[in-house]
Amino acid sequence: MTRPHLIAKLILAAMGVYLLMHFLGGVSSAVVRLELKCPPETFTAKMLVIVVEAVIALAASIILLFRPDGLARMITGPDADQCEKVDVRWTIVALRITACFCGLLILYWRIAFLIVSVPAIINGPNILSYMTLEGQSSRLSAQTLARILVEVTKWFFGVYLIFGAPHYVRRQMLAPAIKKQNETTGVKKYEQE
């Protein structure tokens, strides 16, 4: 991998993380919409927009995070192939640093959830309503639980990124080698047959 490819891949990965958070935000908005009970005609249109946006964000984030090579090559152009190759260690460090920075940002923006969960733990019965920033309400609906699940997912995701996303980095580093190995074994099998 050349240096321009690596930079493009890092930017695409960061965009992928951003879109994944956008997807989770979309899920949260859809849940809020369900709670608000708008008039049916506007409700359907708004929900459709939210769902379509969330699905596009999820699809784009999967492509950006797990299949960025083609896009990175398209962005950098053919001249980038002639640049000097980057050391494997540099690639690992760069991916881990990007993950760490994204994780720090996510945790900073979602810190409110942690804070509101402190009075929730003290207050006991109202725990779930506090965690969803609904104040003193004791109503526990499926929507509330869904919102908590979204918040917890965001936190989990942020912590995983702060840890340097080890599985993701390993996958990114080993994917080309595995592909090459599979191709070689495939050719060997074909020759044997």
Added chain:
Amino acid sequence: MSRNELRVIARIVLIGIGLYVLLQTVLGILTGVLMILTVVPADAKKAITITAFSVDFILALLAVYFLARVEGHFSAKIVAPEPADDTQISWIAAAFRLVCVTAGILFLYWTACSSIATLGFYISAKLSHAMASNPTQLWSEVIKCVIQIGLGIYLVLGAPSFVRWQVRKTLEQCREIDSGEPAKNPP
């Protein structure tokens, strides 16, 4: 990558943050002035908004001045001199430290801005009344600010223990990938 290159990168990032802070504040002030001229009606609220924006601007100027003055010291601290046989660890640590310092400065700036806005809101809504009506929310805001400022300071100081842990884990992962994992773990 040489130490000088890393130092230049650190300098570019720090100056970039300074410019970002200044730009954000100028844009914030422009929006605030427009808001005062068009939306906010009461004189008291005007005074509070103007004060909040002035404090915001002074903070931004201080941040830029601080970054300009100590940028050399900062970049030298980020890319600390290491023993000659430890160059690899040196640049990995420097890169992580740079990310931590960048995140720390941004966190402190964002926290300062949001704290001023929240404080302005509570002063305009009379603090005692706000505390009586919703004390949990007020305390949540205070604790949130304290944690955010603490996190920001820790990161600005270079997050030594976190960087050390990250470097150790990164080197472990490098060794693991170098030792040829693909043959052992096919997908």
